[in-house]
Amino acid sequence: MDARNWDQAIRKLGKKATPQRKAILTALSQQDKPATVDEIFIEVREHQKTSLSTVYRNLELLFSQGLINKQGFPGEKARYSLKRDTHEHTLVCIDCRKIVAITGCPLESYAVEIGLRENFVVLDHRMEMYGYCQKCSQIRGRVSD
Template sequence: MEQTLEHARGGALAAALHRAGYKLTNPRLAVLYVLEGGMCHASPQEVYAAGCAVYPTLGLATVYRTLDILTELGLARPSYLGDAAQRFTLHHDHHHYHLVCDACGLITDVDEEALGSVTDEIAGRLGFRARGHYLEIYGVCQRCQSSN
């Protein structure tokens, strides 16, 4: 268990937090570990549940606080994938976005460099300095189309 937290300490998120002057505490490392471990569209509640497996005394308030810090540092961002729950998505260097199926709730990640240049161009034309974008396409996924 301690080992997993130490592992998170070496990650990119931990480095960014440290650089910004935040302490690398075990609760925070547990949250970072969960996020970096592939739980990339997690609600605070889900992060909390997964984090407790790594660091049992983790508190829900700390999860919210850590996600706030990541948002403030521009490393994550709240997103809202179809359902009402607030979710957080880690930022990546590449442009990526979501296909959300209205029928089964499946979320598919897609990388598309082309889209990034389109949005950057539009923003630039309007004098807007873009920091990032969030795109969600909703509809019906391939599997749900065939099962109807």
């Protein structure tokens, strides 16, 4: 999914390929980690006139259509990221909020197994791990606790 194809991708959803939508997808493709709505808004606005509500509306659209991911805790701002080919898990530093993508999914066979056991048609799952990144764990080691 590269930049020249945003147009196609949006039309495939039966939606209009507005400059705002293309700019949002471009902004997402430039982020190296899941971004908040205002981060995306700021980035988009540098290249394209837009409004916050347009960004909100379109992120929600793209999420509901399965083009992007939405994650975060309740009470925290939502974070969005482009859906890459492989489904992704993350490792989040609870101190500096650094996010690292984990490649590979340890839950594929487990999902099938649990579906059979509980009589569920399991379609998807979310998994995130929390802890301290190397830097923050060193800082914490030095000072208190």
